[in-house]
Amino acid sequence: MSAPSNLAARVADRLRGLAGPWDVFAEHSRRFEIHLSGTRVELTRGPLDLEGFGLRLLRAVEGQTGVGFQASTDFSERGVRTAVEEAETFARFNQFPAKHPELPGGRPSTGDGAKIVDPALWSDPAGALERYGAALLAAFEGRNGVVPSFSSIKATLTEASVANSTGLTYAYAHTAVETEVAVKAFGGPEGRPPGEYWFSDLGRRLDPGPLPTLAADWARFAEDARRAKSPPNGEVPVVLPPDVLAGIVPAVVRFQFGASARLRGLGVVSESQVGAEGLDVFDDGLLDWGVGSSPVDDEGTPQRKRKLISNGRASQLLYDVLHADALGAASSGNGVRTSGFDPGANLWLKFTRRPAPEASTIVIPPGNGGTDAEIVEQVDDGVWVQQIAWAQPDEMGGRFGGEIRIGYRIRHGKLAEPVRGGTVGGGVVTREGTPSLLHDLSVIGSRPKLMGSLSSPTLLVRNLSVSGDDHAPAPP
Amino acid sequence: MAQRVRGENMNLDSKSLSTSATTPWLGVAFRAWSGTRWVETAVSGLDGRALAVAAEALESQLATGRTGGPPPGPAATTVGSFDTAPPRPMRDLGTEGTLARVRELFRWATDDPMIKFVRVGLSWNEEERHYLNTAGANCYQRFDRVRVGVIPVAIENGRSEYDVLQVGSLGGQELLDSLTETRVHQATAMAKALLKSRAPPSGLMNVLLDPGTTGTFAHESFGHGAEADQFVRNRSYLQPLLGKTIAPEFLTLVDDGSIPGAWGSIHFDDEGHPSQRTLLVDHGRFVGALHDRGTAFALGASPTGNTRRSDFLGQAFVRMTNTLIEPGDWNLEELVRETRDGVLLERWESGMEDPLGGQMQLKVRRGHRIENGQLTDLVSAMVLSGGVLQFLRDIRGIAKDENPEIAAGYCGKGYGDLLPVGDGGAYLLSRALVGPS
Numbered sequence: 001m002s003a004p005s006n007l008a009a010r011v012a013d014r015l016r017g018l019a020g021p022w023d024v025f026a027e028h029s030r031r032f033e034i035h036l037s038g039t040r041v042e043l044t045r046g047p048l049d050l051e052g053f054g055l056r057l058l059r060a061v062e063g064q065t066g067v068g069f070q071a072s073t074d075f076s077e078r079g080v081r082t083a084v085e086e087a088e089t090f091a092r093f094n095q096f097p098a099k100h101p102e103l104p105g106g107r108p109s110t111g112d113g114a115k116i117v118d119p120a121l122w123s124d125p126a127g128a129l130e131r132y133g134a135a136l137l138a139a140f141e142g143r144n145g146v147v148p149s150f151s152s153i154k155a156t157l158t159e160a161s162v163a164n165s166t167g168l169t170y171a172y173a174h175t176a177v178e179t180e181v182a183v184k185a186f187g188g189p190e191g192r193p194p195g196e197y198w199f200s201d202l203g204r205r206l207d208p209g210p211l212p213t214l215a216a217d218w219a220r221f222a223e224d225a226r227r228a229k230s231p232p233n234g235e236v237p238v239v240l241p242p243d244v245l246a247g248i249v250p251a252v253v254r255f256q257f258g259a260s261a262r263l264r265g266l267g268v269v270s271e272s273q274v275g276a277e278g279l280d281v282f283d284d285g286l287l288d289w290g291v292g293s294s295p296v297d298d299e300g301t302p303q304r305k306r307k308l309i310s311n312g313r314a315s316q317l318l319y320d321v322l323h324a325d326a327l328g329a330a331s332s333g334n335g336v337r338t339s340g341f342d343p344g345a346n347l348w349l350k351f352t353r354r355p356a357p358e359a360s361t362i363v364i365p366p367g368n369g370g371t372d373a374e375i376v377e378q379v380d381d382g383v384w385v386q387q388i389a390w391a392q393p394d395e396m397g398g399r400f401g402g403e404i405r406i407g408y409r410i411r412h413g414k415l416a417e418p419v420r421g422g423t424v425g426g427g428v429v430t431r432e433g434t435p436s437l438l439h440d441l442s443v444i445g446s447r448p449k450l451m452g453s454l455s456s457p458t459l460l461v462r463n464l465s466v467s468g469d470d471h472a473p474a475p476p
Numbered sequence: 477m478a479q480r481v482r483g484e485n486m487n488l489d490s491k492s493l494s495t496s497a498t499t500p501w502l503g504v505a506f507r508a509w510s511g512t513r514w515v516e517t518a519v520s521g522l523d524g525r526a527l528a529v530a531a532e533a534l535e536s537q538l539a540t541g542r543t544g545g546p547p548p549g550p551a552a553t554t555v556g557s558f559d560t561a562p563p564r565p566m567r568d569l570g571t572e573g574t575l576a577r578v579r580e581l582f583r584w585a586t587d588d589p590m591i592k593f594v595r596v597g598l599s600w601n602e603e604e605r606h607y608l609n610t611a612g613a614n615c616y617q618r619f620d621r622v623r624v625g626v627i628p629v630a631i632e633n634g635r636s637e638y639d640v641l642q643v644g645s646l647g648g649q650e651l652l653d654s655l656t657e658t659r660v661h662q663a664t665a666m667a668k669a670l671l672k673s674r675a676p677p678s679g680l681m682n683v684l685l686d687p688g689t690t691g692t693f694a695h696e697s698f699g700h701g702a703e704a705d706q707f708v709r710n711r712s713y714l715q716p717l718l719g720k721t722i723a724p725e726f727l728t729l730v731d732d733g734s735i736p737g738a739w740g741s742i743h744f745d746d747e748g749h750p751s752q753r754t755l756l757v758d759h760g761r762f763v764g765a766l767h768d769r770g771t772a773f774a775l776g777a778s779p780t781g782n783t784r785r786s787d788f789l790g791q792a793f794v795r796m797t798n799t800l801i802e803p804g805d806w807n808l809e810e811l812v813r814e815t816r817d818g819v820l821l822e823r824w825e826s827g828m829e830d831p832l833g834g835q836m837q838l839k840v841r842r843g844h845r846i847e848n849g850q851l852t853d854l855v856s857a858m859v860l861s862g863g864v865l866q867f868l869r870d871i872r873g874i875a876k877d878e879n880p881e882i883a884a885g886y887c888g889k890g891y892g893d894l895l896p897v898g899d900g901g902a903y904l905l906s907r908a909l910v911g912p913s
Binding site for chain 2: 031033035037038040041042043044045046047048049050051052067068069070071072073074086087089090093094095096097149150152154178180182184193194195196198200225230233234263264265266269352354389390392394396397399400401402403404405420421422423424425426465466467468469
């Protein structure tokens with residue numbers, strides 16, 4: 001693999017003489033996609049080729065900082081000049097309570113960095129996608145009454161670079177993979193409705209190795225959806241595997257521990273008890289294959305690992321350059337150009353957005369709760385939630401809630417009948433003294449798994465609110 | 477399909493002001509039929525050399541795969557141009573003028589000491605799309621979209637609650653005129669009231685949806701199941717029910733991309749077919765689905781003008797435009813009385829589709845208990861769940877259209893490809909599971 005192109009340096013060359021502070025973040029992305037309808041290739045896409053840069057100027061405005069920002073796909077002399085003019089114009093309107101923000105300088109000391117490039121994907125993206133599609137279909141061969149009804153795999157290969165007025169310049173490559181597979185179970189007695197398990201994940205690798213195991217799990221969930229009943233109604237112990245936690249914990253933690261929330265009087269209170277005693281939670285920007293991992297953040301500050309919750313108490317915050325200055329701290333390497341809305345869009349198109357404090361990969365270290373089966377053994381009557389439709393947490397209020405797409409009743413320490421429909425919800429990080437997912441943890445499993453922007457083992461929560469009607473017939 | 481977007485974004489909160497021009501989005505998507513499947517490439521910019529590279533990349537894929545038949549379904553031959561700017565485009569207001577309106581909204585929202593934090597967001601853009609194909613279609617269209625949101629946050633004893641005032645439409649400055657001081661104060665008052673709200677009830681109960689939540693139901697719970705690409709994949713719970721009665725006679729549900737000024741409206745879709753009003757449920761009978769040319773061919777139907785790309789980087793596939801449940805003949809008081817005991821769900825936040833399973837998730841910011849046929853306590857955020865077909869069967873009444881408004885939202889199909897869609901409806905009474913969120 002050759003050295004990644006440094007488009008930011010190319011723009012910086014055209015900015016000689018421009019008063020600082022300023023920085024440029026640039027990307028060259030190539031995206032490839034394969035979409036399957038059943039076992040047929042329905043659509044292939046790529047290369048979708050995109051080059052762009054985002055220019056940020058920091059200007060003193062009435063004792064504060066006016067941030068001028070302009071993104072562009074035009075790298076010509078004229079294109080860069082236009083971006084500068086637009087950014088200067090808007091900087092005059094803008095205000096942020098930083099007095100002397102300092103951009104990182106020199107060549108960042110990044111060590112070995114994390115693994116964030118899938119070499120096979122990088123060298124032959126279209127071929128890798130085709131092979132993955134074939135492996136996916138092969139994983140379902142011979143399964144009676146179970147097929148993938150729809151699959152889409154999207155791979156993005158990006159050369160990212162950052163340069164600024166202090167002379168910093170840095171470029172690196174990364175890969176991102178978005179996977180979506182809908183598995184359908186059908187057949188059997190006449191009139192029995194089909195069932196589906198709809199899987200999605202965001203990662204950095206296209207690894208067909210685990211597909212046979214995954215396909216077996218997905219097929220089981222789809223089959224079980226056909227005979228699932230409504231869950232019970234009430235406050236019950238709930239087991240949440242990483243597959244579900246990935247849709248809940250990162251969204252709340254990144255907001256609650258972001259310096260943006262602190263500056264605005266929102267988010268966690270320093271040193272407050274937000275989690276169970278003994279619980280540590282980290283943000284790790286150097287985790288191998290983490291979707292938020294990179295040698296430097298999107299402002300050029302080296303990434304690292306930060307402890308957000310220490311023994312259950314709120315500890316460090318996530319800072320970018322501007323918020324660090326406003327709050328009298330140093331950047332923690334969390335200046336990220338995130339969309340905040342579309343997770344898949346967070347790994348490319350970054351040049352269209354300005355940096356803000358954002359988490360990398362949230363890590364809940366393994367505990368001593370054992371395997372999933374051993375966790376279940378500790379529950380007399382409860383629910384295992386395998387999938388929530390869309391947890392969509394309320395970041396500010398620190399709560400979540402969603403429909404159970406597939407789960408299992410736990411009876412006397414064993415997984416019992418499947419459940420589906422109904423809702424599960426509660427606090428994630430709430431104010432001191434109120435129940436929440438992280439505060440009311442009774443067991444932390446021993447086997448962590450990386451899912452999206454979370455690395456966590458399975459967790460058992462003492463009580464969460466489940467709504468259901470377990471006297472009702474199975475949903476149609 | 478070539479696309480260009482220009483506009484401005486503004487965000488003002490209690491600590492910072494951030495304005496900028498949007499990224500001048502400019503790019504082209506190419507699509508060709510390989511004989512067995514569609515292949516696509518795309519490139520940013522309109523530089524001749526980059527376009528040639530993208531076209532060559534497309535041709536190289538065709539060279540290895542062109543063994544099957546012609547592309548499925550009817551190719552559009554539409555020729556048309558819609559280049560009309562709104563009477564008062566946002567561009568004419570200028571950055572300072574727009575900022576003045578944002579500051580005014582902010583001032584209205586912060587004149588209550590209980591409101592500890594406010595965020596006002598405004599974005600507008602002018603978008604051009606030009607579609608050409610080898611059958612002769614040549615469709616140019618321009619959209620001007622404006623969207624404004626005000627979020628007041630009340631905080632007390634560590635509890636924070638917010639309400640959302642959000643509007644969006646095709647058009648220009650006239651949308652800002654609809655954001656009055658009274659409406660902003662209603663949002664701040666609600667944020668404060670939510671601090672005292674109780675947890676919602678939990679379990680199976682009568683549910684009364686407000687108009688925005690009804691619209692979200694129409695879109696998320698029903699509309700996604702009526703996208704015919706899911707029929708072709710045998711992935712829709714609705715497919716076997718086409719032509720059958722699935723709801724009470726008083727329920728009619730449509731997708732209509734031709735409503736003037738509505739957030740999700742378009743003149744042509746991204747295959748060159750004109751937008752239209754498509755009946756999905758006609759007086760309780762499921763009568764139609766949403767099609768692109770491929771699904772129309774596979775299922776013996778006609779394209780419905782619903783093929784959309786999120787942008788030049790997104791794929792063209794079947795999407796909704798404005799999805800609406802038509803009004804009924806009840807008034808709100810009658811529906812509350814009819815509910816007797818249950819909950820009113822207000823201020824929609826999101827929904828999630830389940831195309832094959834036919835389940836539904838709707839989330840709302842707040843609501844009220846209904847006890848003995850009366851609206852009582854304010855309750856905090858809720859999530860609703862249930863089977864769509866059972867929910868349809870349980871509908872007992874729909875209100876008159878007393879305050880029609882098409883809500884402005886963004887829809888992702890699966891896990892991406894966000895694009896603007898409108899939802900609408902009236903108060904609707906049915907039965908479902910509810911829990912806290």
